[in-house]
Amino acid sequence: MKSHLIAAAVALTVSASVPMYAVAQSAAEQLQEYRDMLADGNPAELYEMEGEELWVKPMGPKSASLEQCDLGLGAGVVQGAAAQLPRYFADTDKVQDLESRLMTCMENIQGIAQADVVKASFGKGLRQPMEAIVAYVVGQSKGMPIQVPATHPKEKEMVAIGEKIFFLQGGPMDFSCASCHAVDGQRIRMQDLPNLTEHEGAAAGWGNWPAYRVSNGTFWTMQRRLNDCYRQQRMPFPVFGSDVTVALSMYMANKANGGEMNTPGLKR
Amino acid sequence: MASPMRIRATEKDGEVDVKVLMRHIMETGQRKGGDGKPIPAWYIETVDAQVGGITVFLAQLGPAVSKDPFLHFKLNKGVNKGDELTITWKDNKGESRTDTTEIK
Amino acid sequence: MKNKMTYLSTLAGAALLATSMGVSSQTIDPAVMAVMESSFRTQGIADKDRIYPDEVQALCSDRAFFNSPEGQKKAIALQTAALEAIEPPSDGVYMGDWKAGDKLAQSGRGLTWRDNVGSANGGSCYNCHQVTEAEISHGTIGPSLLGYGKLRGNSKEIIEYTWNRINNSKAYNICSNMPRMAHFDILTEQQMKDVMALLLDPASPVNQ
Numbered sequence: 001m002k003s004h005l006i007a008a009a010v011a012l013t014v015s016a017s018v019p020m021y022a023v024a025q026s027a028a029e030q031l032q033e034y035r036d037m038l039a040d041g042n043p044a045e046l047y048e049m050e051g052e053e054l055w056v057k058p059m060g061p062k063s064a065s066l067e068q069c070d071l072g073l074g075a076g077v078v079q080g081a082a083a084q085l086p087r088y089f090a091d092t093d094k095v096q097d098l099e100s101r102l103m104t105c106m107e108n109i110q111g112i113a114q115a116d117v118v119k120a121s122f123g124k125g126l127r128q129p130m131e132a133i134v135a136y137v138v139g140q141s142k143g144m145p146i147q148v149p150a151t152h153p154k155e156k157e158m159v160a161i162g163e164k165i166f167f168l169q170g171g172p173m174d175f176s177c178a179s180c181h182a183v184d185g186q187r188i189r190m191q192d193l194p195n196l197t198e199h200e201g202a203a204a205g206w207g208n209w210p211a212y213r214v215s216n217g218t219f220w221t222m223q224r225r226l227n228d229c230y231r232q233q234r235m236p237f238p239v240f241g242s243d244v245t246v247a248l249s250m251y252m253a254n255k256a257n258g259g260e261m262n263t264p265g266l267k268r
Numbered sequence: 269m270a271s272p273m274r275i276r277a278t279e280k281d282g283e284v285d286v287k288v289l290m291r292h293i294m295e296t297g298q299r300k301g302g303d304g305k306p307i308p309a310w311y312i313e314t315v316d317a318q319v320g321g322i323t324v325f326l327a328q329l330g331p332a333v334s335k336d337p338f339l340h341f342k343l344n345k346g347v348n349k350g351d352e353l354t355i356t357w358k359d360n361k362g363e364s365r366t367d368t369t370e371i372k
Numbered sequence: 373m374k375n376k377m378t379y380l381s382t383l384a385g386a387a388l389l390a391t392s393m394g395v396s397s398q399t400i401d402p403a404v405m406a407v408m409e410s411s412f413r414t415q416g417i418a419d420k421d422r423i424y425p426d427e428v429q430a431l432c433s434d435r436a437f438f439n440s441p442e443g444q445k446k447a448i449a450l451q452t453a454a455l456e457a458i459e460p461p462s463d464g465v466y467m468g469d470w471k472a473g474d475k476l477a478q479s480g481r482g483l484t485w486r487d488n489v490g491s492a493n494g495g496s497c498y499n500c501h502q503v504t505e506a507e508i509s510h511g512t513i514g515p516s517l518l519g520y521g522k523l524r525g526n527s528k529e530i531i532e533y534t535w536n537r538i539n540n541s542k543a544y545n546i547c548s549n550m551p552r553m554a555h556f557d558i559l560t561e562q563q564m565k566d567v568m569a570l571l572l573d574p575a576s577p578v579n580q
Contacts, residue, residue, distance in 0.1 A: 231485055
């Protein structure tokens with residue numbers, strides 16, 4: 001077969017082609033080459049296509065579509081909506097990120113109980129169509145500036161709480177987000193770590209998730225990314241859409257304010 | 269009832285770039301369930317892409333490929349904008365799914 | 373007797389951390405703990421209790437407090453206590469098997485909600501450190517350990533320092549990023565001896 005066949009679900013082990021005495025620099029270059037090859041076609045686009053169809057599809061007990069869902073720019077306005085999330089919503093009187101806001105719409109418009117979505121697992125059941133919808137919605141903000149100025153008092157409060165939680169250590173390894181993400185130029189194994197406490201790093205982080213994650217062969221939303229961070233920190237389970245996830249998102253998005261949305265992204 | 273594939277096929281400078289996302293559990297048959305018994309294998313075996321009834325690309329997947337396989341491949345000779353590209357996958361249980369898209 | 377982590381559950385939102393060191397206690401913002409409490413649940417072996425910081429974690433979670441005169445006093449007190457609590461190996465033998473040590477340096481297993489009780493934990497060393505020359509997949513969060521034993525020798529002081537550092541890195545630097553391997557039973561005594569050998573045994577690839 002002469003064409004490039006890239007089955008992203010099959011792990012490509014770069015180390016198989018790099019002699020053991022090679023320095024880390026050359027391995028980093030090879031990894032970059034591999035990443036560039038993948039960037040040539042982001043699988044997330046296909047999740048976007050699916051999400052676009054699901055947005056207008058009647059679903060749930062009320063057999064209604066999400067076309068009246070207000071993501072902050074008015075009922076049904078999808079373009080640019082993700083770039084200004086998380087934000088305060090008057091109807092729920094709280095700060096919400098994209099996924100918790102979608103749950104609100106799914107419950108109110110479609111009759112899908114929020115508790116059932118929270119109970120479900122990532123990539124399965126009720127979450128699967130939701131994840132495709134997330135890909136679609138964030139794709140409709142691609143290339144736009146991140147607009148999370150945190151002007152509302154509740155938004156300001158969430159930023160402040162998010163920042164404190166970012167530095168809050170816990171669990172048997174004493175980890176906080178800051179353990180990995182508060183310094184420039186570090187990496188864990190071969191994975192570069194953005195400094196999320198500074199604008200540039202925060203924009204790199206917030207502007208590139210949700211993303212198709214090659215190592216898992218799946219599209220990961222921000223909720224899933226945060227969930228897995230906490231797992232690796234040896235912390236207990238952050239409930240889907242809970243305040244801790246919204247607070248951290250608010251902190252990062254506000255720090256990233258003015259940066260570019262590159263979503264959906266493509267990650268290792 | 270298998271979920272639809274998402275296919276995107278675009279022609280540029282004589283080359284057709286095809287991306288397809290398949291929705292399939294791709295169970296290897298090695299994993300054990302909560303009861304300790306192995307979960308039965310269930311995975312896509314073949315993927316066949318055709319234009320005008322002729323196979324232009326054929327892949328054998330199998331249990332090594334993980335959930336929701338994504339394929340990206342290019343075609344050059346004899347395949348053009350406006351042609352219909354039909355992709356079929358078949359799994360080890362005998363189920364299959366066919367979807368068609370126009371090459372843009 | 374190893375220190376066991378004492379958590380104090382919050383009462384009406386305020387988390388007060390008692391200390392026997394005579395330094396006044398530190399309060400975590402009640403609004404923050406309220407969010408933590410309403411947001412987390414136990415999963416697998418990861419108990420909800422883990423959200424409550426112990427004294428060391430609380431100190432290192434708050435840069436402003438850490439930098440204050442009170443915070444600095446607390447830092448010294450906790451660091452001293454950490455060092456005093458470290459125990460030497462029960463049989464007096466510090467060095468194990470470097471081959472086993474390298475395996476466990478590679479392993480990042482253990483203590484997450486997907487891990488099981490009783491399964492051996494890894495040291496996760498390569499996540500943060502360069503260790504051997506051959507392994508290029510290493511992090512840069514901690515200093516390189518290449519040539520560790522070759523550069524320092526095998527004196528009693530170096531052996532004890534290395535042992536202590538593996539047991540509880542915070543005994544030398546209270547806000548060290550390195551997990552406390554003995555304090556939280558991340559590694560067993562034998563595993564720590566194997567890591568010692570990885571670093572100090574002249575035959576170890578670290579020292580070639």
